Each structure stands twice: as C-alpha cells, then as structure tokens.
Amino acid sequence: MADIFSPVTLGDIALANRIVMAPMTRDRAGPGDVPTDIMVDYYRQRASAGLIITEGTQPSPTGKGYWRTPGIHSDAQVAGWRKVADAVHGAGGRIVMQLMHVGRAAVQANKDAGADTVAPSAIPSAGKIPGPDGVPVDTVMPRALAASEIPDIIAEYVAAARNAIRAGMDGVELHCASGYLPMQFLSSNSNRRTDLYGGSVENRIRFVVETLSALAAAIGPGRVGLRICPGVKFNGMDDADPHATYATLLRAINGLGLAYCHLIHIPLDGQDALDLVRQNWSGAIIENSGLTFDTAKAVLAEGQAAAVSFGYLYIANPDLVERFRTGAALARGNRANFYTGEGDDRKGYTDYPMLDA
Numbered sequence: 001m002a003d004i005f006s007p008v009t010l011g012d013i014a015l016a017n018r019i020v021m022a023p024m025t026r027d028r029a030g031p032g033d034v035p036t037d038i039m040v041d042y043y044r045q046r047a048s049a050g051l052i053i054t055e056g057t058q059p060s061p062t063g064k065g066y067w068r069t070p071g072i073h074s075d076a077q078v079a080g081w082r083k084v085a086d087a088v089h090g091a092g093g094r095i096v097m098q099l100m101h102v103g104r105a106a107v108q109a110n111k112d113a114g115a116d117t118v119a120p121s122a123i124p125s126a127g128k129i130p131g132p133d134g135v136p137v138d139t140v141m142p143r144a145l146a147a148s149e150i151p152d153i154i155a156e157y158v159a160a161a162r163n164a165i166r167a168g169m170d171g172v173e174l175h176c177a178s179g180y181l182p183m184q185f186l187s188s189n190s191n192r193r194t195d196l197y198g199g200s201v202e203n204r205i206r207f208v209v210e211t212l213s214a215l216a217a218a219i220g221p222g223r224v225g226l227r228i229c230p231g232v233k234f235n236g237m238d239d240a241d242p243h244a245t246y247a248t249l250l251r252a253i254n255g256l257g258l259a260y261c262h263l264i265h266i267p268l269d270g271q272d273a274l275d276l277v278r279q280n281w282s283g284a285i286i287e288n289s290g291l292t293f294d295t296a297k298a299v300l301a302e303g304q305a306a307a308v309s310f311g312y313l314y315i316a317n318p319d320l321v322e323r324f325r326t327g328a329a330l331a332r333g334n335r336a337n338f339y340t341g342e343g344d345d346r347k348g349y350t351d352y353p354m355l356d357a
Contacts, residue, residue, distance in 0.1 A: 002300040004293075005325065008050070008307055010284045011259025012222030013094055013170050015050030015307065018300060019321050020286055022262075022311035023053040023098040023173070023227070025069060027339040028349060033064070033071040035080035040087045041350045045318035047093030050307065053173055053262070054084075056100025056180075059160030061115040063181070065106030065139075067132050072097065072160045078167045085168030096171040096225065097164040099157055103181030104142035104190070105235045107131050117142045118149075120185045120207075121192040126236030134340065147195050153181075154211050158218045171223035174212060177264055179235025182208045186249065187239040201241075205249040212253050221257035225286075229264035230273050243271055250280035258283055262309065265289035274304060293324050316352045328355055 002008070005017045030036040046052060058064040058071045071077045081097070088095045104119035109131045111117070119142035128136035145153065161172045176182040184190040185207040191198045197206050208226075215224045228249075230242040239245050250261070261281050265273050265288060277285060287296075287305035296308040310320060315333035317323055323330055337348020 002303070002306070004297050004300055004308070005321075008284075010051070010225070010286075010306065011171070011257070012220060013051065013096065013259055015094055016092065017050040017321060018307040019050050019296075019324070020307050020309035021046050021049040021052040021314045021320075022288055022309040023055050023175070024311050024315070025055050025066060025339070026349060027066065027068040028341075028345050029068045029070040030080075032074065032076055033058070033069065034074075034076045035070050035084055036345070037083070038345050038350060039070070039080075040083045043084050043095065044087035044091055045350060045354070046314055046320070047088045047091035048319060048321040049093060049314070052088060052093060052095040053309070054095065054097045054169075056098050056175055057160075059099050059101055060156040061112045062118060063101035063103075063156070064111050064115065065102030065117075065129065067110045067130065067134075069100075072099070072163045072167070073156070078163050081164070081167035081169065089168065094170045096173055096223075097167075097169045098173045098175050098227070099160050099164075100175040101153070101157070101181040103184045104139065105129065105179055106140055106142075107137055108140045109137075118145050118153075119143070119181070120145060120190060120198060123190055123192065125179065130339075144193075147197065150197060150207060154207075154214050157211050158214050161215050161219050161224075165219050165223070171225065171259060172215060172219070173225040173227055173262060174208070174215065175227050176208055177227050177229035177232060179232070179237045182211065183237060186245055187237045188245075189238040189240070190236065201244050201248045204245065205252055208249060209252050212256060212258065216256050216258065222259050224258050225260040225262055226253075226258065227262040227264065228277075229266060230276060231268040232264065232266060242268065243276060246276060247280045250277060254281055254283065260284040260286050260306070262286040263288060263305075278304070315348075318352055319354045322355055326355070
C-alpha cells in the first residue's frame with residue numbers, strides 16, 4: 001500500500017513524494033517564446049511536488065499553435081528554462097518538460113512569420129483557438145506531411161529533448177493527447193494516410209513509437225514519459241476504436257523501459273481506461289482524473305498507479321503538498337486569470353498565497 005507522501009522512482013527520476021503537478025498551459029512566455037523570471041517564480045513556488053511536469057513546450061516554430069507558449073529550440077529558450085530548472089532543484093524538486101507539437105491545432109497569427117502548420121493529413125482541426133487578442137478564431141488548414149518529412153519532425157523532438165536536458169530538466173514527457181500531432185497520427189479520423197504511417201492501427205501508431213524510441217535513444221529511456229487520453233474528443237479527435245489503438249501502442253512501447261505513462265483518465269465506452277493501460281503496460285503509471293486528496297490516496301493504496309497528478313488544484317495552491325499533509329483548506333483558482341494576468345502576468349499566476357503567509 002503506497003502512501004501518497006512516500007518516495008517513488010519513475011525510471012531514472014527519484015521523487016520525494018507521489019504528488020505530481022500536471023502540465024498546464026498558462027501563456028506567460030516572453031518575447032521569442034522564452035521563459036520569464038515570473039515563470040521561474042511560478043515553478044519554484046510549486047517545487048514541493050514530487051514531480052513537476054512543465055506546460056506544453058513547442059519543440060520547433062512549426063510546433064507552436066497558441067499565444068505565448070514557451071519553446072525549447074533556441075539558445076535563449078534553453079537559458080530561460082535553465083533558470084526554471086535550477087530554481088526547482090534548488091528548492092528540492094524534480095521537473096520534466098512536456099514536449100508539445102500541436103500539429104493542426106494552430107492559429108497562424110500565434111506562430112512565427114513563415115512557420116508552417118503540418119499534420120498527418122490535410123484535415124483542419126475542429127473548433128476555434130484564441131488568437132493573440134484572446135478572441136477564438138478558426139484554425140489554419142494544415143499541410144499533410146510527406147513521408148520524407150516525418151524523420152525531420154522526429155529529429156526536432158530529439159533536438160528539443162537534448163535541449164531540455166541541457167537546460168537542466170530531469171526528463172521529458174511526449175504529449176500524445178489533447179488532439180495534438182502525435183494523437184493526430186493515432187486517431188483514425190485525423191489520419192487518412194495510405195503509406196506506412198496511416199491506415200492500419202500498426203501504421204497509425206508508428207509515428208509515436210518511432211518518436212519515443214528516438215527520444216529514449218537520445219537521452220535515456222528512464223528520462224522519457226508519455227501522456228495519453230484514450231477516447232478524448234478535444235480538438236476534433238474521434239478514433240473509431242481507441243481500445244485497439246492504445247492497446248497496440250502500449251504493447252509496442254512496453255519494452256522500451258520508459259519512465260512512465262501519464263494517463264488522463266476519462267470515461268471510455270466498453271472498458272475503463274486505467275484498466276486498459278494496466279493490461280497492456282507494465283511500467284509506472286501516473287493517474288490524472290480530477291482527483292481529490294482522498295481519491296488519490298485510494299488509487300495509490302489499491303496499487304492502481306505509482307503516482308497521481310493534479311492540475312487545477314496547483315493553480316491556486318502552490319504548496320498543495322503541505323495543504324494535503326496538514327489538512328488545510330484549499331484555495332480556488334480564478335479562471336479569468338488562467339491565461340492572462342490582465343496587464344500583470346503575476347495576477348492569478350504567482351500571487352496565490354502560501355499557508356505560511
């Protein structure tokens with residue numbers, strides 16, 4: 001029976017406790033998509049988590065789709081993230097970087113001039129995404145990647161992972177959920193290719209398998225995790241058989257020795273998603289499903305996962321671990337400031353008080 005405050009090791013990453021801060025886009029990067037000093041404070045405040053997973057970080061200009069999200073493809077970005085990693089480590093924490101290539105889920109005005117928008121197939125993303133002024137607009141029509149370009153995309157991920165390690169990160173997490181590029185390859189409705197990367201489930205998982213294999217070879221498998229959400233409809237996803245897709249994917253990568261599988265646990269017709277992962281994956285699992293302190297403790301006590309992650313609760317409770325430990329009341333986040341500080345980036349970001357304040 002694992003205690004939520006007990007240490008655990010995920011791959012090569014030793015955690016002081018089993019409470020993980022989930023990745024959350026907060027749109028506070030500075031010019032050039034460089035992490036700011038305010039971001040350094042934000043992550044330092046939350047370093048008592050056993051592990052912090054950063055907000056989604058684009059591996060290349062092509063991979064960006066949202067306003068003011070950070071990158072990890074320039075020297076300035078690496079230097080900015082180095083400040084973040086040093087701050088978290090200085091406070092006794094561990095931190096991995098989520099690599100997020102949005103693929104077709106992009107607004108052109110949010111990207112660098114001339115940055116392309118690519119996807120497995122030339123099918124636009126459903127719904128709208130906020131532009132630079134915060135007003136949601138239609139996503140751009142993507143260009144279908146040529147088969148000869150796919151190794152270049154994987155190489156961008158590898159370069160980003162190496163940059164993350166150079167910046168002092170403890171590892172990386174490949175974002176394979178939320179309708180972004182890896183999930184666009186996985187899902188039958190967004191991948192209409194007829195080559196080795198489309199059609200059968202074995203072909204549709206190929207991009208993710210090759211990317212994870214390349215990341216593991218570049219920085220070590222014990223420093224690589226992935227995040228999945230079987231059955232999610234966000235950004236126009238609608239896979240015909242998510243059970244088969246994710247069972248096949250997990251079996252294909254099970255022998256790589258990766259650090260963890262981070263599951264966004266939502267209802268899935270026919271089979272519980274956590275059961276699906278546990279039946280096809282022998283490695284560590286981080287469970288994420290709108291958990292409370294009590295439900296998180298139960299998941300760990302029952303041996304369902306090695307660690308548990310919290311997103312929303314970490315916005316307004318930077319000292320969430322201490323609040324859990326002492327039974328203190330939890331603060332509520334102000335949704336109006338999740339993605340903007342209304343002229344002050346600290347507002348709703350780094351100004352939530354600690355218990356000792």
